Structures are given as C-alpha cells and as structure tokens.
Amino acid sequence: MANIEIKNGRVGKGSRCFAIVGPFQSGKTTLLESILLRSGALERVGRVADGSSYGDASAEARAHIMSTEPNVATVSYLGETMTFIDCPGSVEFLRDMRATLPVCDAAIVVCEADERKLPALEVVMKELEEAGIPRILFINKIDAATQRIHDTLSILQPASKTPLLLRQIPIWKDGIAVGYIDLALERAAIYREHAESEVVDIPASDVGREKDARFEMLEKLADYDDKLMEGLISEIEPPRDQVFDEITKDLRAGNLVPVLFGSAERANGVTRLLKTLRHDGPGLAQTLDRLQLEAEGPPLAHVVKTFHTTHGGKISLSRVLRGRFTEGDTVTGSSGGETRIAGLTVMKPGQTQRLAEAVAGDVAAFARLDNIATGESFTTEKTAPEPVISLQAVEPVYAMVIKTKDRKDDVRLTASLAKIAEEDPSYIIETRPDLGEIRLHGQGEMHLRVALEKLASRYQVEVHTSQPKVAYRETIKGQSSARGRHKKQSGGHGQYGDVMIEIAPMPRGEGFVFNDKITGGVVPKQYIPSVETGIKDGLRKGILGFPVVDIAVTLTDGSYHAVDSSDAAFQMAAKIGLQEALPNAQPVLLEPVLAVDIAVPSETIAKASALVSARRGQILGYDARPGWQGWDILQALIPEAEISDMIIELRSATAGVGTFSTKFSHMSELVGKAADVAVAANRGE
Numbered sequence: 059m060a061n062i063e064i065k066n067g068r069v070g071k072g073s074r075c076f077a078i079v080g081p082f083q084s085g086k087t088t089l090l091e092s093i094l095l096r097s098g099a100l101e102r103v104g105r106v107a108d109g110s111s112y113g114d115a116s117a118e119a120r121a122h123i124m125s126t127e128p129n130v131a132t133v134s135y136l137g138e139t140m141t142f143i144d145c146p147g148s149v150e151f152l153r154d155m156r157a158t159l160p161v162c163d164a165a166i167v168v169c170e171a172d173e174r175k176l177p178a179l180e181v182v183m184k185e186l187e188e189a190g191i192p193r194i195l196f197i198n199k200i201d202a203a204t205q206r207i208h209d210t211l212s213i214l215q216p217a218s219k220t221p222l223l224l225r226q227i228p229i230w231k232d233g234i235a236v237g238y239i240d241l242a243l244e245r246a247a248i249y250r251e252h253a254e255s256e257v258v259d260i261p262a263s264d265v266g267r268e269k270d271a272r273f274e275m276l277e278k279l280a281d282y283d284d285k286l287m288e289g290l291i292s293e294i295e296p297p298r299d300q301v302f303d304e305i306t307k308d309l310r311a312g313n314l315v316p317v318l319f320g321s322a323e324r325a326n327g328v329t330r331l332l333k334t335l336r337h338d339g340p341g342l343a344q345t346l347d348r349l350q351l352e353a354e355g356p357p358l359a360h361v362v363k364t365f366h367t368t369h370g371g372k373i374s375l376s377r378v379l380r381g382r383f384t385e386g387d388t389v390t391g392s393s394g395g396e397t398r399i400a401g402l403t404v405m406k407p408g409q410t411q412r413l414a415e416a417v418a419g420d421v422a423a424f425a426r427l428d429n430i431a432t433g434e435s436f437t438t439e440k441t442a443p444e445p446v447i448s449l450q451a452v453e454p455v456y457a458m459v460i461k462t463k464d465r466k467d468d469v470r471l472t473a474s475l476a477k478i479a480e481e482d483p484s485y486i487i488e489t490r491p492d493l494g495e496i497r498l499h500g501q502g503e504m505h506l507r508v509a510l511e512k513l514a515s516r517y518q519v520e521v522h523t524s525q526p527k528v529a530y531r532e533t534i535k536g537q538s539s540a541r542g543r544h545k546k547q548s549g550g551h552g553q554y555g556d557v558m559i560e561i562a563p564m565p566r567g568e569g570f571v572f573n574d575k576i577t578g579g580v581v582p583k584q585y586i587p588s589v590e591t592g593i594k595d596g597l598r599k600g601i602l603g604f605p606v607v608d609i610a611v612t613l614t615d616g617s618y619h620a621v622d623s624s625d626a627a628f629q630m631a632a633k634i635g636l637q638e639a640l641p642n643a644q645p646v647l648l649e650p651v652l653a654v655d656i657a658v659p660s661e662t663i664a665k666a667s668a669l670v671s672a673r674r675g676q677i678l679g680y681d682a683r684p685g686w687q688g689w690d691i692l693q694a695l696i697p698e699a700e701i702s703d704m705i706i707e708l709r710s711a712t713a714g715v716g717t718f719s720t721k722f723s724h725m726s727e728l729v730g731k732a733a734d735v736a737v738a739a740n741r742g743e
Contacts, residue, residue, distance in 0.1 A: 072139065072341070072342070072419050073140065073141055073419035073420050074138070074139070074141070074335075074341050074342065075163050075419070076141070076339065077165040077166070078090055078142055079155055079159075079185075080168035080182055081179050082147035085323065086125070086144050087106050089196065090112070090131060091322075092252075093131070093133065096135075096325060096328045096329060099131065099134075112129075112131070118508045124146070125151070128144060128145055130143050130144075131144075139419075140335065141420075143362075143421070145158055147182075148502075149715055150501040150502035151482075152501070153484040153501075154363065155185060159185065159186065159191050160191075160446065161360050163192070163340045163341055164193060164309075164339045165192070166193070166194050166335075167193050167194065167195045168196050169197060170199050171203050171213065171214075174713055176213065176217050177713050180217040190348055191312075192311075193315055194316050194335070194339075195222060195315050196317075196318050196327070197214075200320055200327070201326065203235055207224065207228055216687070220312060222317050223305070224274070224317050225240065226239060226240055227264075229248070229264060235249075236248055236249055237249050241275045242298070242302060242305060244272065244298075245257060246259060247330075249324065251325070252324065253325070273290075279301070281313075282304070282313050283304055286300065286304060310340045310344055318330060318331055318334060341419070346379065349379070356380070356439045359377060359378045360377055360379060360435045361374045361375070361424075362376065365481060366481060371400075374424045375423055378418050378419065378421075379418065379446065381438070382417040383399060384415045384416075385401055386398065389430070389437060390440060391427070391429060391434040392430075392434040393434060396429060402425070403425065404422060432481070433483070452484040454500055455502065455705040457498065458523045458524065459496065459523065459525065460513075460522070462521055463521060464520070470517065471521065474512075474517035478513070485499070485509055490526075492529065495526060497526055503705075503706055525702050528699045530604045530648065530728070530736055531604055531648040532601070532646065533608045533609060534606075534609060536644040537562045538639040538640070539558065539560040539561070541559075541635060542631040542636070543634065551621060553627040554627055555624075555630060556631055557615070557631045557635050558614050558615035558616055559611055559632065560612045561610065561639045561640070562612075563643075564609055565608065566608055569607060570597065570611070571610040572590045572610075572612075573610065573611070574612075575613060576613055576614070576615070576616065580616050581613065581615075581616040581617070584625075585618065588625040588626075588629045589616075589628050589629070591625075591632075592633045596633040600640055602737050603740045604647070606640070607725070646729070648725040649725065649726055649736070651698065651725070652697075652722060653695060653720065653723040654695070654701070654718050654719070654720050655691050655693055656692040656694065656716065656717075657689060657690075657716065657718065658711075658715075659689055659690075659716075660688050661688075663680065666692050676695045678693040679693050680692055680693070697726070697728075705718070
C-alpha cells in the first residue's frame with residue numbers, strides 16, 4: 059500500500075475521493091506522480107520505469123514495472139482535500155478497481171490515442187457505467203499524438219456508451235502538441251515541463267478551430283438543457299457561468315464524459331485536470347445519493363482494500379461515508395464481527411502519522427480490524443450494517459499447484475495464503491484430497507506470480523509449483539466375470555473368503571451399483587456388506603491407474619469357512635475378483651469435459667475459434683455478449699486437460715482482455731496418444 063498525507067497531518071472534513079483507472083500501461087501511476095508534484099505533496103517527481111516513483115512501491119510492482127495493488131494519496135489543492143486511488147490497469151487485478159469504484163466520487167480514466175487498446179478501455183468504461191460512476195477521460199501522451207483530436211475522439215467513442223465531451227483542443231507546432239485551448243474558458247495555454255502551463259492569447263491561426271469546437275461542445279451540452287438549446291438556435295452566446303454549470307451538472311449526472319488531455323510524464327495538463335476535479339467533480343453528497351445512503355445516521359465506513367504489513371499487522375483501507383471514527387472505538391462489521399480500532403493512520407514514504415479521527419469523506423488506514431474483511435462495511439453501532447456494496451465473485455481462469463519445499467512450512471503456507479486471499483479475494487485456495495493437491499486459483503499468470511512472490515518475500519515460504527492434475531476416471535465398455543479367492547493359513551485362525559462377481563458398464567454419470575444375487579447362503583449375509591466394501595476399495599484404482607466409475611458389480615456365488623472366514627477376508631476376496639475381472643471388460647479412460655463461454659472482442663473471434671480447435675475443443679455456437687457492443691461469446695466444449703494455460707494464449711490473442719467461464723459438462727472417452735500420455739504420466743508419478 060502507498061499512502062501520503064497532507065501537510066498538516068489531517069485528512070480534512072469534506073474530503074473527496076477520485077479513482078484513477080485505465081488500461082494497462084496507460085500512465086495512471088505516472089499521472090498520480092504528477093498530481094502529487096503539482097499539489098506540493100512531493101518535492102520531486104519520480105519515474106515508474108526506474109523504480110523511483112512514489113506509487114508502485116511494493117517489491118512486486120517494482121519488479122514487473124506495473125501496479126499490482128492500489129496506490130493511495132491524499133493531497134491538499136487550493137484548499138480542497140482530495141484522495142486519489144490509482145487502481146491497477148491489468149485485467150488480472152480488476153477486482154481492486156471493482157472494489158474501489160463504488161465509494162469514490164468520480165473516476166479519472168487515463169487512456170491513449172491507440173486503437174489497439176480500445177478493448178481494454180471498453181472493459182474499464184463498462185465497469186464505470188455499471189457502477190454509475192461519474193468520469194473524466196484524460197487522453198495521456200498527447201506529446202506523442204500524431205492525429206487530429208477529433209479523430210482520436212472518434213476512435214475512443216465506441217468504448218463509451220456515454221457521449222464524450224471534448225473540453226480542449228491542442229495547439230500544434232511542427233506536428234507536436236505544445237499547448238491547449240480550453241473550450242469552456244476560451245483561454246489558451248502553452249505547456250511547460252513539470253510546471254504550470256503559461257496562459258497566452260488564442261493563436262490567430264486557431265481562432266476558427268476554437269469556435270467550431272466550442273460550438274460542438276455547446277451542442278452536446280444543449281442536448282440536456284432546453285434553455286441552452288434555445289439560446290444556440292437564436293445564436294445567443296451563453297454566459298460562461300452557464301456553460302460551467304452545464305458541464306458540472308452533466309458530469310455528475312453521468313450524461314457526458316468530459317475529455318481532457320496532457321502528458322503525465324511531463325506533467326502537462328495536470329493543473330487543468332485538478333481544477334476541473336475541484337470545480338466540476340462530485341463530492342460525498344452525490345456518492346451517498348448514488349449508494350442510496352442517508353447523510354445522517356450512525357457512523358459508517360467501507361473497507362475497499364486490506365493489507366497485511368510486516369510490522370503494522372492488518373491494515374484496512376476504508377472510506378468513511380458517514381459520521382466519525384476515533385482510535386479505540388469498537389466497531390461492528392457487516393458479517394457481525396466486532397473489533398476495536400487499534401489506530402488511524404495515513405502514511406507517506408518512510409513514516410506513518412496517526413490521525414486523531416477520521417470523518418465523513420476521509421480515506422484512512424484502520425489498524426487491526428481483525429474480524430472485518432475486505433468488502434465489508436462497519437459502524438460503531440452494535441447492529442451489523444448492510445454492506446454498502448456487494449461484489450460478485452470473480453471466476454478464476456488460471457491455477458497452479460503449490461507445495462512447500464520444506465514440510466515444516468506447511469502450517470505457515472496455509473496462514474500466508476489466507477492473508478494473501480484476504481488482501482485480494484479473487485485468489486481462491488482449493489484443497490483436492492483426491493489428487494493430493496493444494497491449488498491456488500487466480501486471474502492469470504501474472505496474478506499468480508505476484509502471489510508466489512509475496513509468499514517468498516513477505517512470509518518466507520518457498521514453494522514448488524506445477525500444473526494441476528486432471529481428474530481422469532476409467533470405466534468399462536464390456537461385461538466380465540471372475541472369481542476372487544483369498545485363502546491364508548499361518549497358525550491359529552486362517553483367512554478365507556471366496557466370491558464370484560460379474561461386472562457390467564452403467565450409463566455415463568450413474569456411478570456405482572452393487573447387486574446381491576446370492577442364494578442358499580453360500581456367502582453368509584453378514585459378509586455381503588464386506589464384499590461391497592472390498593469392491594469400493596478396489597474401484598479406487600483401476601487397471602489404468604485411475605478411479606473406476608459407472609460400473610455395476612453383482613455378487614453371484616461364493617463360499618466360506620465356518621472358522622477362517624471374516625469381514626477382512628471377504629473384502630480382500632472381492633478386491634481380488636474385481637482386479638481379475640476388469641482387464642477383460644474393455645477398460646477405457648474418461649476425461650472431464652468443460653462447457654466454456656469465451657468472451658472476446660468481435661474482431662478476435664476467429665483467433666478464439668482457432669484456439670478452441672487447437673485444444674481438441676468443439677465449438678457449439680456464437681452469441682453477442684449481452685450489454686457489450688462489439689463483443690461476442692463463443693460457446694464450446696473443451697477437455698479440462700486443455701484448459702490449464704488457455705488464458706495465456708487467449709489474452710495474447712485479444713490485446714489482454716479475453717476471458718472465459720467454465721462449468722463441468724460431462725466425462726468423455728479418451729483414446730489414442732492423449733490417453734497413452736495421461737496413463738504414462740500417472741504411472742510415472
């Protein structure tokens with residue numbers, strides 16, 4: 059976690075909170091760095107590329123040059139307190155953004171004028187639209203732009219259902235954007251690197267462009283205001299205050315998405331962005347309305363992220379939505395757990411500073427809320443509050459088996475995994491006793507790699523990893539019979555059991571049936587359950603080395619000894635008979651097949667189809683993805699053995715945004731080379 063406090067050590071009442079979101083590598087963390095510099099919270103700017111930035115301070119983020127958890131910074135700007143939460147851009151860490159957005163007042167969407175990143179931008183915009191979050195689009199890297207701003211807007215508009223409203227146009231010089239013209243203020247500015255822009259007169263050569271672009275802006279605003287529309291029809295220039303009021307109203311209502319631009323790397327356009335947030339951005343009152351919460355009532359806060367620190371223990375990053383909290387307060391979480399606030403802090407590099415209290419609007423670190431989890435709301439009342447938001451579980455798409463290198467670390471592994479999953483609930487830990495595996499599920503290769511790095515660096519747990527085993531089964535296609543006899547004499551009472559069994563295949567999915575057709579008491583009734591127990595034990599591992607399913611076993615004959623027969627003897631006899639019968643009943647291997655729904659941008663559907671075919675999949679059909687313009691759902695049946703690393707190839711084929719969901723469909727017969735490989739691998743283990 060990264061967090062910085064304003065200079066007086068207090069997060070002031072009425073603080074506003076803004077999320078910084080956008081596609082991977084769009085420059086979000088660099089923008090945060092420039093905001094901190096411009097607001098005076100940092101004295102010098104760092105760089106993500108060389109590991110000197112304030113944000114992305116964790117070892118994992120530094121190693122991969124990407125955000126792996128939110129960066130949080132609270133600053134004071136022109137007398138206003140603003141908290142910025144920079145969310146990871148990779149879809150593998152999407153849950154952090156999803157958990158943060160609802161309690162933020164608005165979002166800054168950072169993007170580039172790059173058509174290749176349009177699907178990733180659409181994923182972000184979709185999250186914002188569904189959550190109803192007001193948003194500003196910040197087109198980054200304007201200094202590297204090579205096309206007209208209106209062309210850029212045309213490229214970006216399909217990613218947003220809400221109309222984009224151009225607030226600025228660039229000033230070009232020798233093909234490079236050297237400044238901007240603010241269409242609302244009707245004022246021009248020339249960029250200065252890492253400094254506020256210089257206000258200048260609108261260049262004569264740009265006056266015509268400015269008037270045309272301003273009129274387009276006013277036309278879009280007029281779509282939501284009849285009075286403004288009447289004025290435009292009558293060619294009456296609206297007062298500047300009316301224009302700003304319309305922009306503010308439409309931003310907060312989600313009618314329009316204002317578009318600004320700049321260069322985060324050079325801190326160009328940052329002052330205009332901050333002033334826009336200060337004047338036009340919504341505050342806590344609008345957020346409470348969106349969340350359908352009353353402003354008056356018991357104190358209420360919501361945990362957006364949990365961190366487990368080496369020395370400070372558990373830290374719950376929370377936004378206070380109502381009332382005030384102080385150190386020592388006993389609070390109750392949504393799940394009913396009670397705990398005492400051990401401390402309230404904000405942090406900056408190299409130090410932490412306590413807060414006397416956290417009040418409505420603040421984003422603060424609450425220490426050791428041990429019984430309150432990420433995503434819960436909490437209050438000082440005894441009655442558990444309803445959670446402010448309810449997040450759907452994120453279905454995992456990638457898994458690996460983890461095993462400690464040193465057995466003495468097994469207990470620590472369990473505890474460490476629990477902490478990692480508490481920080482990011484999109485990690486899922488699954489124990490498979492039938493396969494002897496502990497599986498860690500997540501959202502992709504990088505997502506799991508970060509978890510492994512945390513295990514090693516934070517918790518000193520070294521692990522081996524491997525691909526999950528496939529739960530193969532075997533069955534029979536024919537009928538067979540065999541006698542199983544267990545006879546042993548070794549002094550005293552011996553052991554004697556004798557059975558005759560018949561085996562036959564059952565319909566797929568019917569499991570195991572045991573039939574008793576003994577007549578004349580050749581096998582006493584008290585031993586018949588032992589025969590069934592022995593059969594079940596024998597089915598645990600068939601001729602091919604896997605559990606046997608969908609089989610009917612009938613006990614038809616046998617014999618016993620009045621002295622030497624026993625439960626154990628008949629169990630062994632039954633197992634022997636089964637082992638004798640199975641090879642003659644045409645044993646065959648079964649593999650699990652999954653029903654898979656693959657969601658991809660429509661232009662990549664051919665690549666997704668080829669991927670399915672290459673993995674022994676069967677394509678069932680295509681549908682438009684509900685609510686997603688320009689996306690499709692490919693429905694297929696794919697063997698589980700082919701799924702393990704499919705997300706890596708799918709993401710590569712879809713600019714990092716493709717995903718899928720699975721559910722078990724059926725067991726299918728597996729023959730040929732694939733079956734030979736599976737059997738050989740199992741025997742090798």
